[in-house]
Structures are given as C-alpha cells and as structure tokens.
Amino acid sequence: MKRIGILTAGGDTPALNATIFGAVERANALGVEVVGIQRGYAGLLDPRVPHAILNPLYTTIPELDPCRGGTLIGSSRTYVDRKTHEQLEIAKKNLKALNIDGLICIGGDGTINGMQPIVEFLPCVLAPKTIDNDLGLNYIDEPSEWNSPQEGNSSRWMEQRMRGSDQVRLEDIINYATPGYATAVFVVAQCLERIRTTAESHRRIAIVEVMGRLSGYIALGSAYGQPDLILIPEVPINLELLEAQLRHIYELQHHAVIVVGEGLREADGTPLGSRRASTDPAGNIMLEGAAASLKDLLARRLGSDLFEQPRSFESPDSALFTRKIGHTQRGGRPILFDRFYAAQLGGKAVELLAAGESNSIATLQYEPKHGFSLSSVSANKLRDRWGEIHPREVHPSMYDVERMRPSSLGMDYLKPIFTNAIGWDDMEFIRSGIFSPGNLTSRYQSVTTDLQKRIRFL
Ligand code: F6P
Numbered sequence: 066m067k068r069i070g071i072l073t074a075g076g077d078t079p080a081l082n083a084t085i086f087g088a089v090e091r092a093n094a095l096g097v098e099v100v101g102i103q104r105g106y107a108g109l110l111d112p113r114v115p116h117a118i119l120n121p122l123y124t125t126i127p128e129l130d131p132c133r134g135g136t137l138i139g140s141s142r143t144y145v146d147r148k149t150h151e152q153l154e155i156a157k158k159n160l161k162a163l164n165i166d167g168l169i170c171i172g173g174d175g176t177i178n179g180m181q182p183i184v185e186f187l188p189c190v191l192a193p194k195t196i197d198n199d200l201g202l203n204y205i206d207e208p209s210e211w212n213s214p215q216e217g218n219s220s221r222w223m224e225q226r227m228r229g230s231d232q233v234r235l236e237d238i239i240n241y242a243t244p245g246y247a248t249a250v251f252v253v254a255q256c257l258e259r260i261r262t263t264a265e266s267h268r269r270i271a272i273v274e275v276m277g278r279l280s281g282y283i284a285l286g287s288a289y290g291q292p293d294l295i296l297i298p299e300v301p302i303n304l305e306l307l308e309a310q311l312r313h314i315y316e317l318q319h320h321a322v323i324v325v326g327e328g329l330r331e332a333d334g335t336p337l338g339s340r341r342a343s344t345d346p347a348g349n350i351m352l353e354g355a356a357a358s359l360k361d362l363l364a365r366r367l368g369s370d371l372f373e374q375p376r377s378f379e380s381p382d383s384a385l386f387t388r389k390i391g392h393t394q395r396g397g398r399p400i401l402f403d404r405f406y407a408a409q410l411g412g413k414a415v416e417l418l419a420a421g422e423s424n425s426i427a428t429l430q431y432e433p434k435h436g437f438s439l440s441s442v443s444a445n446k447l448r449d450r451w452g453e454i455h456p457r458e459v460h461p462s463m464y465d466v467e468r469m470r471p472s473s474l475g476m477d478y479l480k481p482i483f484t485n486a487i488g489w490d491d492m493e494f495i496r497s498g499i500f501s502p503g504n505l506t507s508r509y510q511s512v513t514t515d516l517q518k519r520i521r522f523l
Pocket of ligand 1: 076195196277395
C-alpha cells in the first residue's frame with residue numbers, strides 16, 4: 066500500500082481531526098501517503114475531486130490539529146447511490162485517477178452504507194464517529210433480533226430482545242463508545258449545571274432537549290449534569306408516572322430539570338415531536354420539537370395549582386420552559402477521551418487496510434479487567450436479515466424506567482468513558498483561550514481556508 070484516501074462524511078463531530086491525525090501518523094510510520102478528499106463522498110462525485118496530501122514526505126501537515134473540532138477536509142451528507150450506475154462510475158473513475166490503494170471513511174451508519182458500493186472495487190475501512198453513540202451493537206447477535214415492519218403490525222422496526230438484563234455484559238458491547246460522544250455529553254452536562262441554577266432561582270421546570278436521534282445515549286450520559294428525570298427515546302413516555310414523579314420533585318424542591326432525547330415517543334410509539342422526511346441522502350430522519358410537545362402535555366396535566374404558592378404573582382404558563390442544546394453538542398474542541406481514542410481508531414483503520422482488510426470497522430472495546438482496546442468487526446455484522454443497519458439503542462438493562470435515570474448497569478457503562486475523560490489541557494484551554502485579549506483583535510482563523518493552498522484537482 067503506497068497511497069490511501071481519507072474522507073469524513075455525515076454530521077461533523079468534535080473528534081474528526083483527531084481521527085484523521087491518528088490515521089496520518091500511522092501512515093507516516095508505514096510510509097503511506099494520505100490523500101484527504103474534500104467534502105466527503107460529494108468530493109468523490111465532483112469531476113475535479115478536490116483533495117490535499119495530508120502528509121507530504123510522510124510528515125503530517127501543521128494544519129491538521131487533533132485538538133480542533135470539525136474536520137479540516139470538510140464533510141457532507143452526500144452519499145454514493147449504489148442504484149445510480151452513473152454516480153458509481155464517476156466515483157470509480159475518480160478513485161482510479163487518484164491512484165489510491167484503499168479508502169478510509171470516517172462516519173456513522175450512513176457512511177457505511179455509502180461505503181458499500183465502493184467496497185466492491187476498492188478496499189475500504191470505516192473509522193467510526195458520531196455524537197449519538199449509535200454505531201455498534203449491544204452484543205454481536207443483536208441484529209438478528211430485528212423484525213421487519215412488514216412482518217409485525219407496527220410501522221416501526223421492532224427489536225425483540227432475546228437477552229434479558231442479567232445477560233448483558235459490558236465486554237460484549239461492539240464499539241463501546243464512538244468518538245464525539247464524550248464531548249457531546251460534556252457539553253450537555255455543563256449546560257444542565259447552568260440551567261439548573263436558573264430553574265432553581267425562579268422555581269421553574271426546565272425541559273432540556275438533547276440530540277441522539279432514536280438513540281438515548283446522550284440523554285443517558287446527561288445524568289452527569291444531575292437532571293431530576295431523564296427520558297430516552299427507547300422507552301415510550303408514561304405520562305402518569307412522569308406527572309407523579311414531577312409533582313413529587315416539585316413539591317420537594319420547587320423546581321425541576323428534565324432531559325429528553327430528541328426521538329422521544331408517546332405511549333403508542335408515535336414521536337412526540339415532529340419527524341421531517343430527511344433531506345439527508347443517508348435517509349436519516351430529522352427530529353424536532355420533543356421538548357416543546359412535552360411542555361404542552363405537562364402544562365395541561367399539572368394545571369396551575371402546583372405553582373400557586375411557589376410562583377405567586379407569576380404566570381403558571383411560564384413555570385415550564387424548554388431549551389434545546391442543539392449543535393453546540395457537535396462543535397468545538399474534543400475532550401481528552403474523544404481525542405485519544407479517535408486518534409487510536411484512525412491508526413487502527415490504516416492498519417486494517419495495510420493488513421488487506423476491507424468492509425470492516427475499527428472498533429473500541431472495553432473489558433472491565435483490562436480497560437479499553439482496539440479491535441475490528443466486519444460491517445456486515447451490523448446488518449440485520451434485510452441488510453439494514455439500525456442505530457444502536459440504549460439497552461433496557463441500562464435504564465431504570467421507574468426512576469427515569471440510568472440503572473446500575475447504565476452507570477457501570479458510563480463510568481469507564483467519563484471518569485477521566487477530561488485532560489488538564491482541556492481546562493487550561495478554557496482558562497487561557499476564551500478571554501485571550503488577542504480574540505478581540507484577530508479574526509477567526511479558518512482551518513478549511515488555510516487548507517485551500519494545498520488543494521489539488523484532478
Ligand atoms: O447524527 C448526529 C446528529 O447531530 C443528530 O443527533 C441530530 O438529530 C442530527 O445530527 C442533526 O442533523 P443536522 O446537523 O443536519 O441538523
């Protein structure tokens with residue numbers, strides 16, 4: 066292997082540059098040239114294929130900073146459509162012209178699907194990323210538990226769990242945590258800490274919506290910000306129980322903080338917010354408004370009595386408020402856990418290609434006695450009988466439905482990721498970076514603009 070390509074596809078995450086950095090450093094050691102393809106799969110379909118050599122003379126370019134959020138080679142949600150013969154031919158022709166021996170795609174489930182048609186003519190490996198932490202399996206045989214919507218009487222894919230709570234072990238999880246997840250949870254926990262004191266001061270109920278699509282891992286991890294209740298998309302909402310819990314908490318402390326995963330569902334399984342048909346070629350749905358819908362439901366149920374005494378002279382309507390943390394979960398500097406393992410996974414992807422692997426995924430495994438290690442899995446292992454890849458959901462054993470919080474296993478799951486997730490330099494970055502006087506005089510230095518001087522075209 067003399068020359069490989071690398072691209073970042075799908076929504077950005079904080080640790081993409083760290084993954085690219087790890088891959089480039091490993092390639093330097095192996096004497097392999099790395100071509101960074103601009104704008105993900107869109108770059109491959111561009112007749113001029115904008116690209117940059119990321120390690121001229123096997124030296125990593127200085128623009129590639131593993132501590133920096135975003136991706137210096139850009140991303141897009143464009144995928145090579147295997148059904149469109151013409152697209153496939155363009156990608157094939159361009160990859161050949163680039164003269165590369167293998168391709169590393171950094172992304173999530175949509176990126177694997179985008180990689181599939183390319184795998185048929187070029188070795189490809191996926192380095193995982195997603196803040197949603199939904200790329201992986203709770204155990205290797207999990208895909209066989211999915212029933213097609215046509216077979217069941219629901220319009221939703223249904224997972225028939227074969228393994229009970231006592232049979233789920235942390236060491237069985239395939240791809241324990243994806244780069245980007247830890248930083249997203251860090252942002253959420255900080256946000257909750259700030260929302261808390263304002264809810265507390267004004268005796269309000271805050272409903273905070275977090276990302277994650279149909280998967281509740283970010284919501285689960287939000288427990289570090291000590292919300293009173295956490296609602297995850299995997300468990301349809303039980304309004305009676307929620308109302309009872311909330312009344313109890315409000316009577317006790319005169320304020321409350323609730324976290325909702327954006328894919329939260331009603332008792333009958335329908336989404337609480339709206340689901341827009343996707344503009345994302347990967348087919349991912351767009352979720353919106355779970356927190357706002359929950360606010361309306363709760364306002365109707367709670368009435369004004371609850372707020373009369375603690376909020377006299379203030380409108381009961383304003384007692385409940387919603388906040389969406391939004392894209393700040395995806396942006397900015399990755400914390401140490403993400404940087405470190407993203408770089409390792411990037412390096413592992415290069416090793417897999419060098420070892421002649423194709424259509425496989427570099428994974429991060431955990432074993433309670435030995436900690437984290439790197440491994441790999443065939444992309445096909447993630448597919449169900451119909452060839453679908455489903456987002457990894459929070460397993461029921463990780464969530465306590467009654468207390469609406471992580472269960473004991475859920476907490477055991479979180480601790481290895483987060484206990485030492487922040488480095489001293491992350492804190493120093495905040496201390497010295499934010500209020501640096503230079504920020505007042507110098508404009509933002511865009512790394513994608515800096516890279517322009519290295520961009521080549523076919
Ligand atoms: O998959 C990552 C993610 O951030 C989801 O959590 C969220 O629903 C979605 O992307 C948002 O997508 P966009 O950036 O296109 O609005």
